[in-house]
Amino acid sequence: MSVSKRLQVLVPxxxxxxxxxxxxxxxxxxxxxxxxxxxxGTVYQVLRDRDVVAIKIxxxxxxxxxxxxxMRELTASLGxxxxxxxxxxxxxxxxxxxxxxxLAMEFIKGVSPEEFIDIRGREWIPLCLTKLLRRLETLHAxxxxxxxxxxxxxxxxxxxxxxxxxDFGGLTPIGQAVREFxxxxxxAWWGRGTRKADSHYDMFACALLGLQLLTPISPTDLERLRTxxxxxxxxxxxxxxxxxxxxxxxxxILNKALSGQYREPAEFRMELAALWVNDRxxxxxxxxxxxxxxxxxxxxxxxxxxxxxxxDWGLLxxxxxxxxxxxxxxxxxxx
Amino acid sequence: xxxxVTLQQLLLITDGCSNAGTDPVYVAQxxxxxxxxxxxxxxxxxxxxxxxxxxxxxxxxxxxGGMCRIIxxxxxxxxxxxxxxxxxxxxxxxxxxxxxxxxxxxxANALPPETRTKVAKxxxxxxxxxxxxIGLVVDVSASMTTKMTSVREAVRDxxxxxxxxxxxxxxxxxxxxxxxxxxAVVHRLEGAQVADAxxxxxxxxxxxxxxxxxxxxxxxxxxxxxxxxTREDRADDGGEGLMKHYVG
Numbered sequence: 001m002s003v004s005k006r007l008q009v010l011v012p013x014x015x016x017x018x019x020x021x022x023x024x025x026x027x028x029x030x031x032x033x034x035x036x037x038x039x040x041g042t043v044y045q046v047l048r049d050r051d052v053v054a055i056k057i058x059x060x061x062x063x064x065x066x067x068x069x070x071m072r073e074l075t076a077s078l079g080x081x082x083x084x085x086x087x088x089x090x091x092x093x094x095x096x097x098x099x100x101x102x103l104a105m106e107f108i109k110g111v112s113p114e115e116f117i118d119i120r121g122r123e124w125i126p127l128c129l130t131k132l133l134r135r136l137e138t139l140h141a142x143x144x145x146x147x148x149x150x151x152x153x154x155x156x157x158x159x160x161x162x163x164x165x166x167d168f169g170g171l172t173p174i175g176q177a178v179r180e181f182x183x184x185x186x187x188a189w190w191g192r193g194t195r196k197a198d199s200h201y202d203m204f205a206c207a208l209l210g211l212q213l214l215t216p217i218s219p220t221d222l223e224r225l226r227t228x229x230x231x232x233x234x235x236x237x238x239x240x241x242x243x244x245x246x247x248x249x250x251x252x253i254l255n256k257a258l259s260g261q262y263r264e265p266a267e268f269r270m271e272l273a274a275l276w277v278n279d280r281x282x283x284x285x286x287x288x289x290x291x292x293x294x295x296x297x298x299x300x301x302x303x304x305x306x307x308x309x310x311x312d313w314g315l316l317x318x319x320x321x322x323x324x325x326x327x328x329x330x331x332x333x334x335x
Numbered sequence: 336x337x338x339x340v341t342l343q344q345l346l347l348i349t350d351g352c353s354n355a356g357t358d359p360v361y362v363a364q365x366x367x368x369x370x371x372x373x374x375x376x377x378x379x380x381x382x383x384x385x386x387x388x389x390x391x392x393x394x395x396x397x398x399x400g401g402m403c404r405i406i407x408x409x410x411x412x413x414x415x416x417x418x419x420x421x422x423x424x425x426x427x428x429x430x431x432x433x434x435x436x437x438x439x440x441x442x443a444n445a446l447p448p449e450t451r452t453k454v455a456k457x458x459x460x461x462x463x464x465x466x467x468x469i470g471l472v473v474d475v476s477a478s479m480t481t482k483m484t485s486v487r488e489a490v491r492d493x494x495x496x497x498x499x500x501x502x503x504x505x506x507x508x509x510x511x512x513x514x515x516x517x518x519a520v521v522h523r524l525e526g527a528q529v530a531d532a533x534x535x536x537x538x539x540x541x542x543x544x545x546x547x548x549x550x551x552x553x554x555x556x557x558x559x560x561x562x563x564x565t566r567e568d569r570a571d572d573g574g575e576g577l578m579k580h581y582v583g
Contacts, residue, residue, distance in 0.1 A: 195496050
């Protein structure tokens with residue numbers, strides 16, 4: 001049957017410079033680079049006529065169409081408002097005699113959550129989670145859960161600390177089964193609830209992201225947990241929350257969210273926000289208030305944390321040589 | 336016609352090639368004509384899959400109207416979810432496509448994108464609400480021994496995913512070869528315990544994939560007949576039973 005074959009057609013990787021003509025809209029897309037792979041397809045940064053946009057090319061036309069439709073409906077009721085990437089086209093592109101379904105959307109710039117925390121420091125984790133939760137709550141109010149929340153589906157603006165969700169392939173109406181998830185962030189995998197889409201499902205993933213930013217679970221541990229029962233994974237997570245995290249207050253809050261002690265995400269968010277404010281007041285003397293921090297001061301922090309490289313060592317050696325030479329000359333002079 | 340749709344599929348998990356009994360490709364074909372879709376997951380890690388096994392896996396899936404994925408054991412859980420989900424969609428999409436061909440002379444993928452989204456949304460809703468019966472056919476021959484804990488947890492995980500759906504589900508585990516020389520064993524465990532059917536089995540001997548698939552198809556059809564019988568007893572769904580129960 002044609003359909004079963006079509007699902008099996010693997011989409012080739014397109015090289016930079018390849019031009020993919022659209023079939024229905026009259027646009028063509030010039031590949032700039034591969035951005036990443038999601039469950040529904042591969043994302044590229046492309047030139048659409050003269051604009052830089054992102055396209056997602058998949059092998060399953062229905063999945064791409066559905067992702068587009070869900071995003072379109074949400075945009076219609078929310079506006080773009082920085083929550084959903086701006087949508088351009090749902091189209092098919094042609095290459096080498098094959099037709100691949102794709103959707104074109106806003107290309108979002110930013111850094112990964114890990115990079116963001118690396119630049120700004122761990123004290124920013126509560127703020128990042130607060131901002132993220134606020135966005136998720138907006139989706140929940142419209143009857144959807146994001147579901148596949150994970151580090152790879154999130155970018156932060158390095159200057160404003162605004163988070164952007166980038167892959168809406170997992171977006172699911174609340175009450176239905178979660179379709180796309182990643183074990184590490186999945187409540188059911190950890191033996192801590194069902195795999196039904198609801199606001200708590202997203203809250204769990206959000207708390208786990210916080211945990212990962214504090215102290216990531218090692219790949220070896222994850223590998224080992226894969227062959228264990230959910231009850232064992234649950235116990236592992238409990239032990240970890242008690243023993244590994246050193247940041248007392250944040251630990252308590254994350255632990256509460258992971259064990260379902262908040263009635264709603266907003267409650268989790270308020271406690272995180274309170275933590276952030278306290279933290280800021282304590283540190284006001286030496287940090288000048290993180291909220292007002294500009295990109296310039298980020299640079300200062302970054303330099304302060306930078307590791308020594310070859311140039312630094314070179315300079316040190318040069319100074320040492322200079323001092324020794326001058327010393328020797330002086331010594332000769334005094335003879 | 337879309338209320339109470341029952342989808343039946345087999346998912347074969349193997350790391351080798353069949354070497355005894357009926358040709359599994361033929362069995363998959365037969366199953367398909369009875370409305371049972373067959374998909375295959377081939378596992379790469381230190382198994383005997385090879386080029387031959389890979390080709391057989393693809394042929395079984397092709398004949399069975401399902402999907403084929405060749406993966407590493409670490410990806411098993413994710414792949415099982417994906418394959419069952421997409422096979423359901425695929426089966427429904429085929430029915431919809433048949434209708435579309437009759438109505439407008441085109442399949443969904445050839446429709447303009449805006450129309451396609453409507454079809455996709457419809458298929459998605461039915462996928463969530465359909466009743467589904469899945470037979471997991473698990474190769475437990477010697478080379479699979481080290482992978483059994485992973486398989487067991489992947490099955491448990493699949494059950495969690497199915498339990499979250501609106502529609503009902505039934506998961507049957509069929510392991511092969513049997514411990515006492517039989518071709519395959521049907522395990523009668525239900526719900527969260529279904530994964531425990533996959534224990535520390537040390538099966539030796541042949542890899543009778545074809546006969547195992549036959550056993551699995553029979554087990555699925557029995558439970559369908561059972562369902563039909565109970566439905567008829569209740570006599571609550573008029574005369575359009577055929578379409579409902581033989582989708583695909």
